[in-house]
Amino acid sequence: MFTALCLLQVVMASHPSSRQDLAVKMVKKRVLLEDDRDAIFIERQVLEITSQCHLFTHCFGATQNQDYIFFVMECVTGGELLHFINSRAPCDIQTTRFITAEIICGLKYLHARGIIHRDLKPENILMDSTGHIKIADFGLAAVDVYNSDTITEYAGTPGYMAPEIHLNKPYNNSVDFYSLGVILYELATGHFPFYEGESSNKILESIASFSLEYPCNLHHQIRNILKGVFRKSPKKRQKFCKTISRHPFFADVDWSDIWTGRARPPYVMLPSEAVTSHHTVPLSALLSSAEARKTPITSEDRELFRGFSYTSHMWR
Structure with a gap:
């Protein structure tokens, strides 16, 4: 009861x-x-x-x-990452790096077990009272999809879906990293990278065109990561993401501390009501x-x- x-x-x-x-x-x-x-x-x-x-x-x-x-x-009790982005973005480099690193570890954990989230977005990432992220909502997850395996089912939230899903083409687990790229862009710039209206045709056109504009003041290493996770080819994107933790942007990250939860968020969470x-x-x-x-x-x-x-x- x-x-x-x-x-x-x-x-x-x-x-x-x-x-x-x-x-x-x-x-x-x-x-x-x-x-x-x-x-x-x-x-x-x-x-x-x-x-x-x-x-x-x-x-x-x-x-x-x-x-x-x-x-x-x-x-x-920390609320959704969406609220964090809306209230704090553009975030400083340390904040952007920490949140992105925790999401990367979460995705690697899933993918190693044959799971694709398929609906990764700020609303589906919660934060605890200390600022650690917690990936949530697996209602659209796909299971038993490993390494080079591909599937074709249409699933996700349009603005965060990789182009191959929109185009009903085979895709692999790198679609989750594409979604991560959208979130990284939001954290670093405070803006959504693509068309935000309700027209499905314009959403597809915006995403499939790969004509993303990067702010001139965007950190060059973040720009490089975004270009990697937004690659058109799912295979090339997957290859980039396999070594993403070794990217220079994460040089100062102790991945062991991220995995175990010992790492401390570089920001203070505001008390939640x-x-x-x-x-x-x-x-x-x-x-x-x-x-x-x-x-x-x-x-x-x-x-x-x-x-x-x-x-x-x-x-x-």
């Missing part, structure tokens, strides 16, 4: 006995049945795989009832009020989610 405050698809919760703050992601099974049921199993699989690495949001467990899927997550509520409600009451007038999904459909629940070692 948790007590909860509803925030869209996520409720802020506390465990009644330990009083530990949690975030519970709620997903309606009826929506998954209409969309892609397998995606939720892939997300759970990736959360299990990443549970031992501090660079990802930790999932304590997953459970379900007859109508909902639940992910019980750690509560990350605590989420408060004038009252708490049992999660069961929240669910019943939301679904009271809807017909429950059939027992046959519920059977499709057999085996979904799990509990992490940390939670046990």
